[in-house]
Amino acid sequence: MALHSTVTQGKIQYRFREDNLALSEPNKFKAGDLRLEEMIINLGPQHPSTHGVLRLEVISDGEVIRQVVPHIGYLHRCFEKHAENLPYNQIIPFVDRMDYVASMNSEHAFAMGVERMMGISGSLPKRVEFVRVLVAELNRISSHLIAIGTYGLDIGAFTPMFWIMRDREHILRMLEWASGARLLYNYIWVGGLFYDLPVGFEEKCREFISYFEPHVRELEQLLIGNKIFIDRTANVGVLPLDLAINCGASGPMLRGSGLRFDLRKVDAYSVYPELDFEVPIGEGKMGTTGDCWDRTWVRICEIRESMKIVGQCVEKLLGEHKRTREFDPQAAVPKKIRPKAQDFYVRAENPKGELGFFFRSDGKSDIPFRCKVRSCCFVNLSILEELSKGVLIADLVAILGSIDIVLGEVDR
Amino acid sequence: MMEQLLSLIRNIDTSAEVVADAAPFTVSIAPKSLASVAGALHADPAAYFDQLTCVTGVDNGPEANTMEVIYHLYSIPFNASLALKVILNRENPEVESLCSVWKSANWLERETFDMLGIRFLNHPDLRRILRPADWEGFPLRKDYKEMDTYREVKVKY
Numbered sequence: 001m002a003l004h005s006t007v008t009q010g011k012i013q014y015r016f017r018e019d020n021l022a023l024s025e026p027n028k029f030k031a032g033d034l035r036l037e038e039m040i041i042n043l044g045p046q047h048p049s050t051h052g053v054l055r056l057e058v059i060s061d062g063e064v065i066r067q068v069v070p071h072i073g074y075l076h077r078c079f080e081k082h083a084e085n086l087p088y089n090q091i092i093p094f095v096d097r098m099d100y101v102a103s104m105n106s107e108h109a110f111a112m113g114v115e116r117m118m119g120i121s122g123s124l125p126k127r128v129e130f131v132r133v134l135v136a137e138l139n140r141i142s143s144h145l146i147a148i149g150t151y152g153l154d155i156g157a158f159t160p161m162f163w164i165m166r167d168r169e170h171i172l173r174m175l176e177w178a179s180g181a182r183l184l185y186n187y188i189w190v191g192g193l194f195y196d197l198p199v200g201f202e203e204k205c206r207e208f209i210s211y212f213e214p215h216v217r218e219l220e221q222l223l224i225g226n227k228i229f230i231d232r233t234a235n236v237g238v239l240p241l242d243l244a245i246n247c248g249a250s251g252p253m254l255r256g257s258g259l260r261f262d263l264r265k266v267d268a269y270s271v272y273p274e275l276d277f278e279v280p281i282g283e284g285k286m287g288t289t290g291d292c293w294d295r296t297w298v299r300i301c302e303i304r305e306s307m308k309i310v311g312q313c314v315e316k317l318l319g320e321h322k323r324t325r326e327f328d329p330q331a332a333v334p335k336k337i338r339p340k341a342q343d344f345y346v347r348a349e350n351p352k353g354e355l356g357f358f359f360r361s362d363g364k365s366d367i368p369f370r371c372k373v374r375s376c377c378f379v380n381l382s383i384l385e386e387l388s389k390g391v392l393i394a395d396l397v398a399i400l401g402s403i404d405i406v407l408g409e410v411d412r
Numbered sequence: 413m414m415e416q417l418l419s420l421i422r423n424i425d426t427s428a429e430v431v432a433d434a435a436p437f438t439v440s441i442a443p444k445s446l447a448s449v450a451g452a453l454h455a456d457p458a459a460y461f462d463q464l465t466c467v468t469g470v471d472n473g474p475e476a477n478t479m480e481v482i483y484h485l486y487s488i489p490f491n492a493s494l495a496l497k498v499i500l501n502r503e504n505p506e507v508e509s510l511c512s513v514w515k516s517a518n519w520l521e522r523e524t525f526d527m528l529g530i531r532f533l534n535h536p537d538l539r540r541i542l543r544p545a546d547w548e549g550f551p552l553r554k555d556y557k558e559m560d561t562y563r564e565v566k567v568k569y
Contacts, residue, residue, distance in 0.1 A: 026545055028537075072541060072542065073540075073541060073542035073543060076543070078551065080552060084552075243515075245488065246462065246463075246515050246516070247516050248463055248516025250465075259488070341433060342433040342434060343433065343434035343435070343495075345435065345466065345484055345495065356484070358466060358468045358484070360470060369470075372466070372468040374465060374466035378519065379516055382515075382519040
């Protein structure tokens with residue numbers, strides 16, 4: 001026993017026990033539950049194709065999957081408990097760390113929710129709103145790039161990963177220029193912004209768009225239009241629309257199944273009603289509507305739409321709402337964030353789906369009584385069980401990749 | 413629209429009340445009628461709540477001695493949001509599961525069970541989801557005290 005114990009300064013920090021292996025994350029199925037020829041395979045939690053720390057308990061008969069049981073929680077960082085002990089403005093850095101590849105979008109949703117509770121959402125300067133949408137859409141592009149690139153990697157296409165990393169770095173550097181951080185920005189504040197955009201940011205955005213436009217086409221030709229990619233993804237993991245709605249799917253997952261539903265249009269929050277963009281949906285071009293290829297294709301189209309939005313925001317920020325010496329992005333930031341007692345649910349369109357925050361404030365303190373996150377990846381991942389009955393193990397990886405999860409947001 | 417929904421709910425549960433200061437429109441109903449109200453809201457062509465977006469559990473603390481579960485529903489064709497609220501006894505928080513109506517309830521209810529210890533009756537697979545299976549206590553209860561050690565590793569940082 002002593003062999004397996006870690007002893008530091010005479011204190012035992014960890015002692016190995018036989019049942020440690022089985023107690024904490026036991027499989028749902030036991031050997032006795034299986035039928036003849038069936039076996040349990042553990043995929044993850046350190047498998048590269050699980051996009052982080054996700055463990056899949058796979059019951060398979062040869063190569064055919066009977067059932068998949070996802071085990072999550074390896075990256076649980078107690079966001080909701082932390083949020084119950086922090087003032088609203090100090091929760092924003094924690095919100096960043098949920099979906100760490102699309103932090104701006106999460107911040108935007110959170111700040112918007114608190115502003116609506118305070119009743120100040122209408123009084124923000126337009127420039128603030130356009131800057132928010134600009135950085136959020138830039139972040140949406142980078143998030144979709146990660147989704148597409150890592151998906152290619154999952155099913156054997158190596159080059160697109162390097163290409164998207166190259167292009168994504170431009171976005172990250174621009175956001176770093178604006179906020180000072182590469183991934184976790186804390187840039188959008190309740191009632192305003194950390195700083196105004198740096199001088200020359202708008203021109204750099206234009207430069208980036210003209211640079212990036214041909215690269216999207218290249219990426220599309222290299223990956224999405226590739227024969228091998230189509231063979232691996234078309235008609236695989238078909239999610240029918242009724243099932244998608246009943247399972248609570250949102251984002252590209254729902255649009256891939258053929259429903260034109262985007263909260264930026266439906267709720268028309270922030271300045272999105274003033275911007276012109278389309279909502280792409282899956283049409284089953286390569287197979288059945290709602291297959292893995294459709295979901296990826298929707299993401300590619302959304303990158304294009306986001307670029308359109310970025311272009312329009314830049315026009316507005318250079319024209320109608322241009323930078324002035326008097327402009328103070330923190331002018332509307334409330335000194336004390338204390339919303340009146342209420343229950344409030346806010347939702348916004350994140351790259352991965354509908355991100356929702358439920359707040360309960362008691363009206364007496366600066367900290368929320370309860371702050372619940374409706375995580376889009378969490379709900380989308382729960383569909384995996386439905387999607388992967390009777391598929392091959394190689395297709396399981398293709399289906400999982402097409403859901404586009406970030407474990408930071410699944411586990412929070 | 414909201415009056416229609418309210419009368420639809422009151423047909424099943426006469427004690428249903430509108431909750432003040434809540435957005436979206438929130439109706440508080442008795443826990444025993446939750447399953448039938450949810451089923452009606454899902455099936456009725458005039459309501460057609462086809463998505464269950466969020467399940468939130470709230471602990472009101474030992475003084476109030478109640479717990480709440482709030483269900484956020486959304487109807488895609490009518491673009492309508494509605495929240496249902498049930499208030500539960502804190503000693504024995506139990507409510508009917510909605511998994512048979514919306515499949516998304518499965519994991520959302522498991523999370524609520526994991527964090528607050530609210531049991532969902534007739535849930536197909538009520539296990540802890542984010543915490544390890546042998547974790548003690550329910551972290552989002554207001555009187556929660558973490559363990560000193562978890563498998564001889566110090567919990568408090």
